[in-house]
Amino acid sequence: MPVKCQPYYVPSQSPWPLMGALGLFLLAAGAGLWVSGLATFAGHIVFSLGVLVMVVMLFGWFGNVIQESKSGLYSTQMHRSFRLGMSWFIFSEVMFFAALFGVLFYIRILVVPWLGGASNNAMTHAVLWPNFVPDWPMLLTPGGTKTTAMGWFGLPLINTLVLISSSFTLYVAHRALLHNRRNSLALWLGCTALLGITFLVLQTWEYSHAYQELGLKLDSGIYGNTFFLLTGFHGAHVILGTLLLVTMWLRVQRGDFTQAQHFGFQAAAWYWHFVDLVWLVLFMTVYVL
Incomplete structure (x- = not known):
């Protein structure tokens, strides 16, 4: 047959x-x-x-x-292609952040002890940086500039709670879509987008505090470099994720998405949960440890 x-x-x-x-x-x-x-x-x-x-x-x-x-031009195979494409995109983002975290751990686990004279590298320590203290965070740059580390309590902790809450509200919105509760979907999706905007506002405030009060800048040695590199790239991903959420909210207002067909919403949700997970790893490795 x-x-x-x-x-x-x-x-x-x-x-x-x-x-x-x-x-x-x-x-x-x-x-x-x-x-x-x-x-x-x-x-x-x-x-x-x-x-x-x-x-x-x-x-x-x-x-x-x-x-x-x-217009009904897409078949089941086409929808499967979209899901595979989004999955590979998120995988590429995982590898991107894995490289950034790899830089952080390479510096902390290998470079700092080498510069401090560990593992028979006393000559390296004496020649390159005799006054170097093998400690992290490195608050004294080679030029003698003193910086202050960003603590985990305060704005970083609040931002962590904001992103955890946003994953919960997005999950509730997704459940509302699956049960065709349109008002609840719009409400919780809108809350998720507002939480994303809140995170960005608080991170801007944190950067202002770092520059003006802590003396922590992008050129403040390797600690400042890695801090702003990791948090900055994550912030850029939050901006993109927030734009996706706002776009999905506008489409919900227009009546788009059904219980059976809502890949656009699902792709935005996957991306947002990924961004939240990256922040949890970042919070522990950059701020806490």
Whole structure:
């Protein structure tokens, strides 16, 4: 008996991938010029242009996908492809943060003891940094600048509670969607987005406190580098996740998503739970340990 195959929709040629590549290039080039100080003003312009290109690309590309889905062009295999694609994307993000945490542990477990003269490296200690004290966090830079470590109590702990709460509210929203409780879905999804915005506001406040009161800056030695590198990249992911949540909330208001078909919501939820999990690891390794 012949097997009936579902049609697999293949979209026509699209400008969005090329525009996305251009936007990412402008973002990287602008950030490089900006952070390096080679051309700060030009870096601002190029980075802002990259943001604009990425926003246009995302709205256009996702808009096309939404329209194609609502038109019934996607088969079961197509939905499976979307899930696999999102799974691999999150896996790539896991590897990205694994590399960043690997840098942190490499410094703390290997480099700091080496510089301190451990493991028969007394000559390295004497030649490279005779006054170095093998302790973490490293609060005294090679230039003699004194910094202060960011404690785990206060804003970091509050932000941890905020993100844990946001995972709970998103779970409740997902359950409401599965049971077709639209009002409850909109309420709890909106709460999740507000918690994401709250996290970003508190992190901005934390950065201001670090710069103005603790003397902890991006150029404050290796401790400042790793602190802002890890928390900054995580913050960028929170921004993206919050934008996804707000977009899903707007689509809910428009009547999108059903109990059986809601991959857009599910993908945003996967990403948000991943971001929350990364923060828990980051909170323990950067702030507490």
